[in-house]
Structures are given as structure tokens and as C-alpha cells.
Amino acid sequence: MRAPEPASAEPIIVMEHVEKWYGTFKALYDINLAVLKGERIVLCGPSGSGKSTLIRCINHLETYEKGEIRVDGVLLGNRTVAIDAVRREVGMVFQQFNLFPHMTILQNCTLAPMRSLGLKKAAAEDRARRLLDRVKVLEQAEKYPAQLSGGQQQRVAIARALCMQPKVMLFDEPTSALDPEMVKEVLDTMIGLAEDGMTMICVTHEMGFARQVADRVIFMAGGAIVEEAPPQEFFTAPSHERTKKFLGEILP
Amino acid sequence: MGQAEFHFLLVGLKWTVILSAAGFAFGGVAGLFVALARTSGFPALERTMAAYIAFFQGTPLLMQLFVVYYGLALIGIRLEAWVSVSIGLTLHASAYLGEIWRGSIEAVPSGQREAAEALSLRYVARMKDVILPQALRISLPATIGFLVQLIKGTSLAAIVGFTELTRAGNIISNQIFEPLTVFGVVGVLYFVICCPLSIIGAQMEKKFAASGR
Amino acid sequence: MDYKLDFSPVIAGMPSLLLGCLGTLTLAICGMALGMLIGVGGVFLRDSSFKPFRWLVIGFVEIIRNTPFLVQIFFIYFALPFAGIRLNPTPTAIVALGVNGGAYAIEIIRGGINSIARGQTEAGLALGLHKAEVFRFIILKPALRAIFPSLTSQFILLTLSTSIASAISAYELTSVSQRIESESFRSFEVYFTDTFFYLIISWMIMRLFALISARLLSYPVK
Numbered sequence: 001m002r003a004p005e006p007a008s009a010e011p012i013i014v015m016e017h018v019e020k021w022y023g024t025f026k027a028l029y030d031i032n033l034a035v036l037k038g039e040r041i042v043l044c045g046p047s048g049s050g051k052s053t054l055i056r057c058i059n060h061l062e063t064y065e066k067g068e069i070r071v072d073g074v075l076l077g078n079r080t081v082a083i084d085a086v087r088r089e090v091g092m093v094f095q096q097f098n099l100f101p102h103m104t105i106l107q108n109c110t111l112a113p114m115r116s117l118g119l120k121k122a123a124a125e126d127r128a129r130r131l132l133d134r135v136k137v138l139e140q141a142e143k144y145p146a147q148l149s150g151g152q153q154q155r156v157a158i159a160r161a162l163c164m165q166p167k168v169m170l171f172d173e174p175t176s177a178l179d180p181e182m183v184k185e186v187l188d189t190m191i192g193l194a195e196d197g198m199t200m201i202c203v204t205h206e207m208g209f210a211r212q213v214a215d216r217v218i219f220m221a222g223g224a225i226v227e228e229a230p231p232q233e234f235f236t237a238p239s240h241e242r243t244k245k246f247l248g249e250i251l252p
Numbered sequence: 253m254g255q256a257e258f259h260f261l262l263v264g265l266k267w268t269v270i271l272s273a274a275g276f277a278f279g280g281v282a283g284l285f286v287a288l289a290r291t292s293g294f295p296a297l298e299r300t301m302a303a304y305i306a307f308f309q310g311t312p313l314l315m316q317l318f319v320v321y322y323g324l325a326l327i328g329i330r331l332e333a334w335v336s337v338s339i340g341l342t343l344h345a346s347a348y349l350g351e352i353w354r355g356s357i358e359a360v361p362s363g364q365r366e367a368a369e370a371l372s373l374r375y376v377a378r379m380k381d382v383i384l385p386q387a388l389r390i391s392l393p394a395t396i397g398f399l400v401q402l403i404k405g406t407s408l409a410a411i412v413g414f415t416e417l418t419r420a421g422n423i424i425s426n427q428i429f430e431p432l433t434v435f436g437v438v439g440v441l442y443f444v445i446c447c448p449l450s451i452i453g454a455q456m457e458k459k460f461a462a463s464g465r
Numbered sequence: 466m467d468y469k470l471d472f473s474p475v476i477a478g479m480p481s482l483l484l485g486c487l488g489t490l491t492l493a494i495c496g497m498a499l500g501m502l503i504g505v506g507g508v509f510l511r512d513s514s515f516k517p518f519r520w521l522v523i524g525f526v527e528i529i530r531n532t533p534f535l536v537q538i539f540f541i542y543f544a545l546p547f548a549g550i551r552l553n554p555t556p557t558a559i560v561a562l563g564v565n566g567g568a569y570a571i572e573i574i575r576g577g578i579n580s581i582a583r584g585q586t587e588a589g590l591a592l593g594l595h596k597a598e599v600f601r602f603i604i605l606k607p608a609l610r611a612i613f614p615s616l617t618s619q620f621i622l623l624t625l626s627t628s629i630a631s632a633i634s635a636y637e638l639t640s641v642s643q644r645i646e647s648e649s650f651r652s653f654e655v656y657f658t659d660t661f662f663y664l665i666i667s668w669m670i671m672r673l674f675a676l677i678s679a680r681l682l683s684y685p686v687k
Contacts, residue, residue, distance in 0.1 A: 084595070098584040098587065100602075102610070111592070111594075147685055161591075311660045311663045312628035318652070328468075405533070407535040421539075432544055439528070439540065442532045446531035
């Protein structure tokens with residue numbers, strides 16, 4: 001096991017007093033969170049606890065009613081300009097991959113760099129091939145998503161997000177929709193990314209992954225952050241009852 | 253437009269309903285046989301039925317009504333216009349309903365047929381008790397959708413010269429020279445019949461879509 | 466049965482029948498194009514946040530879908546002059562076909578767009594694409610692919626209903642045939658021949674759609 005590299009003291013994401021309602025249902029309660037550059041955070045908690053909602057607020061896929069979110073110094077309000085700027089800096093990987101079925105793997109990876117970053121086709125393709133090679137699916141570049149396995153598709157989704165050269169990567173249960181035998185290849189890719197110093201926030205139930213790479217594990221329940229601690233402490237000496245109960249349910 | 257004119261339209265409406273009911277009822281019976289033949293497993297029969305369906309789905313209803321109307325007269329069968337139109341609508345409906353129901357029969361999971369066969373049910377029992385009830389349920393939204401299409405289709409009897417609702421409208425319109433009022437009222441009368449059916453069909457589709465998953 | 470079939474008036478009238486076929490094709494294709502325009506515009510209004518537009522579109526769609534095309538074509542034929550628009554029967558028929566086809570197209574296109582999983586839009590937005598870019602590059606093609614079968618059958622129905630335009634004497638196969646029939650009294654022969662022309666025309670339209678689908682809209686799916 002490797003020693004975690006120290007994260008820099010500069011926060012890249014700051015959430016202050018963020019609250020969100022769906023109608024009368026309160027989905028997020030007073031969320032305060034600062035993520036440092038290079039920090040790797042695992043978010044866990046029972047389903048419906050608001051962890052996906054929280055990370056989806058960071059790139060404004062969800063709106064929120066109260067509080068502030070800053071990404072790399074940019075205040076994320078409702079201004080389109082700010083939202084665009086943030087989305088270019090923040091990559092996201094989804095549970096259902098969400099590859100575009102009508103484009104080849106290569107086109108999936110070049111679309112956004114060409115459209116939002118204004119890269120030329122050749123430069124975008126170069127970059128895409130390099131990153132597809134890194135996630136070990138380069139030989140599939142000319143195929144369509146439906147022709148790939150779930151694990152390959154998810155690795156392409158990671159490469160597609162990386163093609164925007166984001167400063168932060170968000171993972172929303174990236175292995176939950178995968179067949180068991182494909183979970184490892186995706187986790188290995190994520191571990192590689194962590195080792196290269198990427199700032200990551202991962203919603204996942206893969207506690208082995210949390211132990212291995214996380215700087216901090218955050219436990220959410222009922223829309224609030226209940227507990228946060230380094231993995232060592234989180235798994236051996238959780239302080240809250242709900243955390244203990246949750247760990248009792250998911251750990252073997 | 254006075255009361256007498258409106259009454260004339262209502263008489264036309266009565267004939268529209270009769271034509272629709274006749275076409276749907278007889279077309280339904282014939283359509284069931286078309287669907288069964290189309291899924292019978294006998295290649296020659298299936299291909300014949302496929303051609304029958306393709307013919308009626310590839311030609312205008314108006315042509316079908318013309319050909320039946322003049323064709324029957326040609327071979328010496330003199331029928332009242334509404335009977336002739338009903339025959340045309342029946343043939344038309346049998347092809348469309350046959351195709352809708354073929355799709356529904358094929359949409360019943362094949363395990364159902366296999367289970368019925370494993371229970372040694374013969375063709376009639378297998379179809380009547382196992383496959384068709386499920387197929388009927390699947391087909392209901394499309395069947396109701398076609399009924400609406402058929403009701404609207406009866407308006408073409410007007411071009412053949414039979415006085416149902418649309419032709420009644422035409423006649424009144426020529427008498428009182430208020431085409432917009434008259435065809436507006438005619439449209440409302442069709443709408444009053446068709447819209448409830450459309451709503452029922454749409455609701456069923458929603459319900460099935462929700463429960464089907 | 467002492468009646469003898471006599472196709473000679475049909476053969477003599479063949480040139481005008483073929484021109485009638487062209488008229489039918491013209492009506493059908495112009496009607497479809499107008500229908501698509503109305504369909505796309507209607508979807509835009511239908512899903513706009515301005516409530517009155519939504520109700521207007523919903524009302525329009527329901528009125529068209531629940532009344533006969535023949536009544537619609539009469540209504541439009543008489544209504545256009547009232548609105549100060551004077552059109553010949555053939556353009557009037559195209560307007561009626563477009564309005565009718567457009568109402569169905571609105572529902573079909575909406576269904577197609579809604580059938581595209583929400584995650585596709587989210588993935589596009591998360592990559593920093595704008596809403597219009599997401600629609601253009603991510604939603605459009607899969608949505609078109611999803612609606613193509615129902616769009617094809619709807620436009621075949623539109624093609625067949627061009628024959629109803631004969632009621633206002635638009636230039637197409639059925640009205641040409643009616644002229645030949647009224648001169649020769651060979652009704653059955655004329656209309657029987659027409660059915661084959663219509664079969665060929667609807668087959669051509671179907672092939673055209675299949676070709677478009679294969680050329681522009683195919684990609685592997687699970």
C-alpha cells in the first residue's frame with residue numbers, strides 16, 4: 001500500500017451552507033465542504049442520502065436553493081458564464097456511462113474538446129488517443145459504444161471526461177451498473193488517476209477503494225454530512241451510531 | 253344555421269356511427285382471422301395474408317371504397333351505397349386490425365406458448381385461453397387508435413356519394429352558404445365522438461407502459 | 466355477367482394518369498416537408514415555458530387528430546379566403562396535408578426526444594456543451610432514429626390521404642382519374658388501375674425513408 005501524497009492546502013471546491021429542496025422534500029441540509037487540490041474524497045451513505053445530489057450540485061446538473069459553491073475560485077451562481085467555466089474544469093463519470101450511442105469511441109472523446117475548448121480535430125484526436133491508451137481501450141477507438149463491454153464503456157467515459165483536462169473529477173457510483181467481473185478494471189483506472197494526483201470526489205460503495213486511495217471518507221445520511229474522517233479512523237473508529245450501522249451493513 | 257339544418261347533420265351523424273360500428277364489428281371478426289392466419293406458421297398462408305395487409309395499407313381508403321363500390325356493381329351485385337361502403341370499410345379494417353393483432357400476438361412472450369404446449373393445450377385452447385387474452389390487452393391502445401382512424405375514414409363515404417355526416421355538411425353548406433360554420437359544427441361532432449376514445453386509448457397506453465416494466 | 470372489362474380508356478389516358486402520379490408525389494413530399502416544419506416548430510412551442518403556447522399546441526394537435534382529413538381540407542379550403550389568402554386547390558391541399566401531418570409529427574417528435582435518456586443530456590452538459598449543442602450533437606440523431614419507424618408510417622398515411630385532396634380538385638392521381646372516369650364511365654377499370662399506382666407510390670416513399678434511415682441514421686445498438 002502506498003502512502004497518500006499530501007494534498008496542497010489550497011481548496012479547489014468550497015461549499016458553504018448549501019441546501020436543496022425537491023418541492024417540500026429537503027434533499028441537502030447545510031452542506032459545508034472544502035476540497036483541497038489533489039485531495040481524494042470518497043462519499044458514501046445509504047441510498048437517498050443525498051450524495052449524488054451533492055456532487056451533481058458541483059457542476060450545476062442540480063440547482064440548489066441556498067448557500068454558495070465555488071469551484072477554483074469561480075462562484076457558481078445561476079450565471080451561464082460561470083456554469084460553463086466550471087463545467088470545463090470539472091469532469092464527471094456517471095453510473096450508466098452515458099456514452100453517446102451514435103458516435104464512435106473516438107468521436108465521443110473529441111466532441112467536447114472541439115466544441116467547448118475549440119481544439120482542432122487533429123489535436124483533439126491526438127489527445128483522445130493518448131487518453132484512450134491510458135485507460136487501455138485505444139484499440140476500440142473506431143467502434144461504437146454498443147460494441148463494448150460495460151467495463152470498457154466506463155473506461156471510455158473516464159477518458160472522455162479527461163479529454164477536457166479537468167482539474168477535478170466527479171464519480172457518481174461508477175461501478176454500480178457493472179457486472180462484478182468488470183468492477184476491478186474500472187477501479188484500477190481510478191486508482192491510477194488518483195496516483196497521478198487528480199482531485200477526485202467519488203460516490204461509491206467500494207470500501208476497498210476508499211481504504212486504498214481516499215484522503216477523507218465522508219458519510220452522508222438524510223441529506224446531511226454526518227461524519228468525515230481519514231479512512232483509517234473512519235473504518236476502525238467511527239464516532240456516530242448511523243455510521244456504525246451503515247458500515248455494519250456493507251462491510252463483510 | 254337553424255335547427256332544421258342541425259337536425260339534418262345529426263341524421264348524418266347517425267349514419268357515421270352506423271358505418272363505423274359495422275366496419276369495426278365485421279372488420280374485427282375478419283381481422284381476427286387475418287391475424288391468426290398471419291401467425292399460423294404455414295408459410296404460404298402467412299405470405300398471402302402479408303400481401304393482403306400490404307395491399308390495404310399501401311392504397312388509399314378512398315380507392316378501396318371506389319373499387320368495392322364499382323366492382324360489386326360490375327359483377328351484377330346492386331347494393332345500397334351504405335352496404336357497399338360498409339363492405340369496403342370492413343375489408344380495410346380487417347387488414348389494419350389484423351396487422352395490429354399480429355403484432356400483439358407476437359408480443360406475447362414465447363414462454364407463454366411453450367408453457368401452454370407443455371400443458372398439452374391444443375391450438376384452439378392455447379389461443380383462446382392463453383395467448384389471445386394477453387394479446388388483446390397489449391393491443392388495446394392501438395386498436396382504439398385505429399377505431400378513431402376508422403370513424404374519421406367513414407367521411408370518405410361522402411365522396412362515394414353516401415350522405416353521412418360530412419356529406420350532410422356539404423349539402424347544408426351549399427344551401428346556406430356558411431361553409432365555415434357548417435364545417436366547424438361538423439368538426440365538433442366528429443371531435444365529440446373521437447376525442448373521448450383518444451383519451452381512453454392514451455390513458456391505457458400510459459397505464460400499460462407503467463405496469464409493463 | 467355480360468359486362469366486359471375494357472381498359473382502353475385507361476390506356477388512352479395513361480399519360481395523364483402518370484402526370485397525376487407526379488402530382489400525387491408532389492403533394493405528398495411538399496406535405497411532408499411542411500408537416501416536418503410544423504412538427505419541429507410545434508414541439509418547440511409545446512415545450513416552451515410560456516403556458517398559452519403549450520395549450521395552443523395541445524389544442525391544435527387534438528383537434529387535428531380527432532377530426533377527418535376531408536373535413537379539415539374543406540374547412541381550410543373555405544377558411545383561407547376569409548383570412549385573405551387566395552390559393553389554388555393544389556397549394557391549398559399542400560397546406561392541409563402539412564397541417565394534418567404536422568399535428569401527428571409533433572407528437573411523434575416529442576416522443577422521440579423524450580425517449581432519449583436524461584443521462585445523455587447530463588453527460589453533454591457535464592462536458593461543458595451548451596443546450597443547443599447538446600440537442601444538435603447528442604439528442605437529434607438518436608431521437609430521429611427512434612421516431613423513424615412511426616414517422617415513416619405516418620407519412621405513408623399522409624401519402625395515401627393525398628387522394629382525398631380530389632374533393633377540392635387538387636391536381637393529383639385521383640382527380641385525374643375522376644376526369645377519365647366521367648368521360649368513359651369505366652369506373653372500375655380506372656380505379657383498379659389507380660390502386661397499383663398508389664401501391665408503387667407508397668412503396669417508393671417507404672424505400673426513400675428506408676434509404677435515408679440506412680444512410681444517415683444507422684449505428685450499432687445493443
